[in-house]
Amino acid sequence: MRNNVEISNIKVFISKIINILRRKGMDRKEFIAGLLNRIGVFTKKTFNERLATQKIIFILQTKMKDFPTLYNFNLYISGPYSRKFTSDFYAIGDTSKYGKIEFNDQILNQKIEDFVTLIKPYISNRAILELLGTLIYLEKIGYTGDELKEKLQVVKSGFDEKQYAEAFVLAENINKVFT
Numbered sequence: 494m495r496n497n498v499e500i501s502n503i504k505v506f507i508s509k510i511i512n513i514l515r516r517k518g519m520d521r522k523e524f525i526a527g528l529l530n531r532i533g534v535f536t537k538k539t540f541n542e543r544l545a546t547q548k549i550i551f552i553l554q555t556k557m558k559d560f561p562t563l564y565n566f567n568l569y570i571s572g573p574y575s576r577k578f579t580s581d582f583y584a585i586g587d588t589s590k591y592g593k594i595e596f597n598d599q600i601l602n603q604k605i606e607d608f609v610t611l612i613k614p615y616i617s618n619r620a621i622l623e624l625l626g627t628l629i630y631l632e633k634i635g636y637t638g639d640e641l642k643e644k645l646q647v648v649k650s651g652f653d654e655k656q657y658a659e660a661f662v663l664a665e666n667i668n669k670v671f672t
Contacts, residue, residue, distance in 0.1 A: 523585075530589070
């Protein structure tokens with residue numbers, strides 16, 4: 494029963510997104526540009542800025558149950574990465590020419606604002622974003638508990654205990670936002 498309700502909610506949300514895109518004449522790239530503007534302006538100037546953008550879209554797509562799956566992400570050296578997203582991100586050009594996307598659903602708007610509040614202090618923290626993205630990727634493929642912690646430390650060795658702990662706390666707080 495719960496799965497049918499979740500599937501129904503997802504279908505309703507995807508329908509809302511499609512209607513927003515159609516109504517505004519937006520395609521996937523414009524949607525992403527508007528969403529990135531909503532979160533904060535991102536540029537492609539540095540690797541860290543591009544990494545932050547990849548991780549944020551991955552986290553939203555993975556954790557926000559209502560968020561449509563726009564990109565396939567695979568685990569790479571610096572965490573989850575999508576070639577298609579990279580292609581779209583470069584094709585978008587300057588995101589400032591797009592507005593900020595707003596949703597008709599107040600709960601969805603609030604979830605995005607709560608997420609922005611959590612993630613903004615980490616935008617320039619490559620280590621935490623890399624660990625966070627990888628942690629969420631490992632959760633997505635089924636790792637939990639101690640096994641998740643052990644796997645993260647194997648896949649992402651070279652970080653200190655404080656950084657691992659910070660990534661886990663941030664992931665837990667993001668989970669609270671999207672549940």
